[in-house]
Amino acid sequence: METAVVNTDFKSQEYFINMGPQHPATHGVLRLLLTIDGEIIKKVDPDLGYIHRSIEKMCERDSYQQIVHLTDRMDYLSANINNEAVCLAVENALELEVTDRIKVIRTIVGELTRISSHCLWWGVMGMDVGALTTYFYGFRDREMINDIFEETCGARLTMNYNVPGGLMFDIHPNFVKRVKEFVAHFKTKIPEYDRLLSNNIIFQKRTKGVGVLTKEDAISFGVSGPVGRASGYSCDVRKYHPYSALDRVTFNEALRIEGDTYARYQVRIQELWESLSIIEQLIDNIPEGDYRVPTNAVIKLPKGEYYQKVETARGELGVYIISTGTKNPYRVKFRSPGFSNLSVLNHIAVGSKIADLVAIMATLDLVIPDIDR
C-alpha cells in the first residue's frame, strides 16, 4: 500500500516503522508512522480514519433524540457524559428547566462514569508498561459500576440514560444502596492501586520525566482534561462552566505542574478521590421530583447556534449545533477531547524511545472513536 503520510526529509540512518493500526498499546484502530533513528523517535505521524463513521453527517439527518444515541458510540467510556452534553445543549436551546432530581442523578451517574473510565485506563496503563495484574484489578472495580448501570438503565457501556428533558427511567430502588456500597469498597481500593503501581519504582522510572508537556503548549494544542491539568493548566469545565448539579458540590481540581507521564497518571488517581467525594455529597439527598420533563415528540430547536461543553473523563467535549429551526440540525460539530489530545503526541514524543511512546500514549488515554467520530 502506498504510504501517503510519509515525510520526505529523512536521513539515511533513519527508517520508518508502522505502529498499529491494531497495536496492543493503541486500544483501537490507530496507525502511527514512526520515523526513528536507532531507538530514538524523530517523528510521529498519526494516521486516523480507520473507524470514521461520519457521525456529524448522520446528525444532519437525525432528530435531536436520535443524535443522543450516536454520541455514546464516540467516547464509549464516557458514554453518559457525552449523552448529557447533547441533552444539555438541546435543553438550553429550548429553555427547558429540568428538575433538581434530574440534575443530581445526572451528576452522580456522570461521576460514576468517570470513575469507571479511569479504572479501565488505570488497568490498561499498567498493562501497557508490563504489569498485567492492574488490568484485572481495574476491571474488578469497574464491573461494580457497570452492574449498577445495568440495573438502572439496562445497559453496561452505551448507556443512553440521558434523554432531552431528563432521564429515560427513574433510578432503580437499589441504586442508592449499591452506589454507597461501591464508594465504601472503592475507598479501600485506591490505596491498593497506589501500593501496586503508583509507588512502584520501576513504574516511576518509566514515567517520570517522560513526554513532558508545558502549560503553554497544552493551551496552544487545545489539550484538556487530566492531560492538561498535569501541566498545571487549570481547565476543568466542571469548575469554570459548571453544569447540572456541579455548582452545588465542593471538590478540588486535580493539578500537577510537572507535565510528564507520571503527573498525568497522578492527576487521574486524584480525580478518583474527587469523584468519590462528589458522589458522597449528593447520594444521600437526591431530591424528590420528576425524572423527566415533558417535551414534544418532535423537537425543533429555534433558529440559532448552541454550544455546550462538558468535562468527560478525557477532557472537554464541546457540542456545537447550528439550527435553522427545523426538526434536524443544519450542522453539528463534536469538539472531542481525544482529537486535540492526540495532536500533541508528536510534540511530546520526539526524542523519546519507542517504549516511552507506549507509556506516553497510555497516559493520553486515547479512545479512538472519540477521535475519528
Added chain:
Amino acid sequence: MTNEALQNLISAWNLDLGFSEEGSQFLNVSVKPERLHFLMEQLKINQETKFDYLFCLTGVDWGQNLGVVYHLESTIFRHQLVVKVETDDRDNPIIDSVSDLWSTAGFHEREVYDFFGIKFNNHPNLKRLFLTEEWDGFPLRKDYEDDINMVIK
C-alpha cells in the same frame, strides 16, 4: 470582559467587521477572509483580550458560501468569542491558516480541508486527515453525492 466591552475594543481596530449576538450565547464577529489572520493575531496577543485557547474550529457549508467558525476563549479572563469567516468561491475556497497562532488548528484545519475542501494558506501539512488521499469530493458539503457509498441522502 463583557461582550459590549469586547465589541467596543475590537471595532476600534477598524477591520470592517460585523457583530451579532442574535441566536447565540457568544458575541459573534464576522470578518472578511483577507483580514482574518490579522484579526486572529490581534485577538491572541492583545493584553486585554488574550484569546489563547481555540477550543473549537468548525467548517460549515452555508449553501452558497463555505465558512469556518472559530470558538475562542481566554484562559486568563475566561471570556469567549466566536469569529466567522466565509468565502463564496466554492471551486477554490482559500482561507488563511491560524495554525501558527494556535497549534490545535493544525489538526482541525486538516479536518475541515478533508470534509469541506477549504484550503488553508500557510498550513504546514495540509492533506486529508480521515479519508484517503484519492477520495473524490468533500462529504460534509451539502451538495456532496456518492451513489455507491452514501446511505444518507
